[in-house]
Amino acid sequence: MSAPAPTLPAMIRPLAPVSWKTPIMLSVIGLLSLVFFGFAGSDQSATFGISTGGDVFTLPDLVVPGMATGIVLGLGMCVLAGYSIFLAREHRPTPGWVPMVFAALFIFAFLVWVVSGARTPQISLAGLIAGSVTLAVPLVFGSLSGVLCERAGVVNIAIEGQLLGGAFSAAIIASVTGSPMLGLLAAAVAGALVSVVLAIFSIKYVVNQIIVGVVLNVLVSGITGFLFTTVMQEDPELYNSPGRLPVIDIPGLSAIPIIGPILFRQSIVGYLMYIAVAAVWIGLFKTRWGLRVRAVGEHPKAADTLGIKVNTTRFVNVVLGGAIAGIGGSFFTLVAIDSFTKEISGGRGFIALAAVIFGRWNPIGAFFAALLFGFADNLQSILTIIGTPVPSQFMAMLPYVVTVFAVAGLVGKSRAPAADGEPYVKG
């Protein structure tokens, strides 16, 4: 996927010339933040509500002055950038925590700036975070599907189709059987079916995986749109009223401020999300199976030589990924709202793809990337309500712009599995 991968062992890397990309990017962003969020910040104060009504204990609202906070956080970012420059002069690479802390400061500075500049400078932090997690659910499932496929060397552009297929079958099966749980199961089956087509065409017939993915998205969109008009709209009572999966409230724990609602007040799909992230991470990085999958994705020939069935492994992974994305699709019709409409996934499969890359093909990375994108999505709608200086469309662009930066290696380098997208023909 990327430029020739560095094949030298990591131990001799300090001898290599140190990249100035990170220090320069951090300095530029840090200085810009200091100027825009700090010196050009609003003189209003921003109020962040932390507790909601149902919490066990109430924390006071966080009130911070707009300009002063911006300056402090901006200076913090500049210090980190300076540290990075110092390290680069010493020919040492910038450690991983620096960009992460930097990003956290940046997000907070941005939040303070944007809220303090609004007409009503007050938002509920708890609501913002809980909403972000909710919006991130389908993205997380979609990106896990992407991680599973791409780690095995199959590019999965069809996440969008898997989500949409899952959403559709969840709606129709749950409506007909009257059981949302069966709908959830049907969603997994539908996602897996989309994946089976992807697998057959890209593995058996060695068709370019990107072509298959792109075309599958169109195909699923066409079939679900067709059936929506011809079947669902004929009798919405019978075919398009799936009902919702109940929200399961874990008593006690769900009343903890901020983290309570996001961890312990979710639907089954929400809980499954946490389980799936953990399972995929452990599966890929802590088991023999995962080692084999990654071998197939990095160097299929070597894996084959050692007796790993390359194409079988890929097939299984693609189908498994499809099932996971399908479950994510059920979120649209069983959790978010209780009916299907055309194109209900609305391009989220592509954001999930972005999360895969931004998360560096790692389930946990993809999870946080998806959370970030969910956060941007939710912030966008909240900001529209409180009336901010930033047009909401630019907030909506954020995940995509961030991904472009990530793949272009402007902020760190995200590298795909070496054999990602390469069909394997034995011999």
Next chain:
Amino acid sequence: MSQSELSPGVPPPTHANTINEQQHGIWVRITQGPGLVSVLAVFVALVLGGLLIAATDAKVATTAGYLFSRPSDFFSALWAAGTDSYVSLFQGSIYNSRQGFAPFLETLTVSTPLICAGLGVALAFRAGLFNIGAQGQIIIGSIMAAYAGFAWHLPFGIHLLVVIFMGVLGGAVWGGLVGLLKARTGAHEVILTIMFNYVALYFLDFLLNTKAFQRPGETNPISPILDPSAVFPALPGSRLHLGFVMAILLTILVAWILNRSTIGFEFRAVGANPAAARTAGVNVARSTILVMAIAGALAGAAGVAQVAGTEQVLTAGIAASLGFDAITVALLGRSTPWGTFFAGLLFGAFRAGAVTMQISTGTPIDIVLVVQSLIVLFIAAPPLVRAMFGLNRKSKNKHPKTPKHAAPAPAAPASQGGGA
């Protein structure tokens, strides 16, 4: 990532059937060649689409209830359900007794942007690049063209040329940016173009809510109507405009670039094997930037065809799903300029006819998406199509199955350098 594998960028492997060539070269060429597979793929896709229509048809369902007592009813209902839709599709896109060939003019109108954008995707394919970004390039092209069309008031003749130039420039910049990022950083163009599509989409949405772009006195996101001097002259009595001639000229131009020009040779060399091309002295980075810029320019021309021809106004849905349709057009056309041209006509006919079909038979337009994507899937997997019609048997019985399977293998090394 591999593009050269089975992407249409690679010319059909003529060397693949050297062994059989003496004996039944012609038979092999007919059955293994792309032409027959394309026709069969369209046929199979239409049949499957017809079955989907029939499966949801009420009459088919009732007759299926007494299938065993009177099977003829079932099969005639099945036949009717499938064919009625296609007949009205034909009537809406080519000819019907009431309007004569007027629907065909509508087909040409609809196919104009498909052809332009399809050429862009096809050109990139030939250079081994996956341009999923036609959608964004069309949007940026439309924005620039529309702005030049309604905000600037220039004399007749010059105005249209300026509009075309601005649209093409917009697309070229948006596409070229992807080429630049890929050439400089090695980022994959598929990801970049997908992301750029969304950025363009939201950017358009933003602009249509600003003073500069929103029509005065309008709350909906819609631009002013383009000046009469800024739009393509149309054929009286139809929506067909001079943009179609532009599409023909662009097809000729792309054919010339690919087959006759030095730069086109370099594009194809890079597409076939970037490492070899680099060794041979081709500047791969420059070639990547240039090919994406030209591809973007072609998509920008599609945007011009939309705002200065069919729609004459800029809306949020100006690009509809043209950019994604363009990919299927290029794939069906096997990335040759004239193949793309005729594939654009075919899909234009589907699009134009689907409107009539939905009105007269109630079959949703979405069936076009199904048929379109099935066609491309089948075309991409010739062995599958041949297997369906038993055409594989010839080479299977004969021992040397290898030549056919050997074909993908030589492409594999080329693809490894593809992402570099």
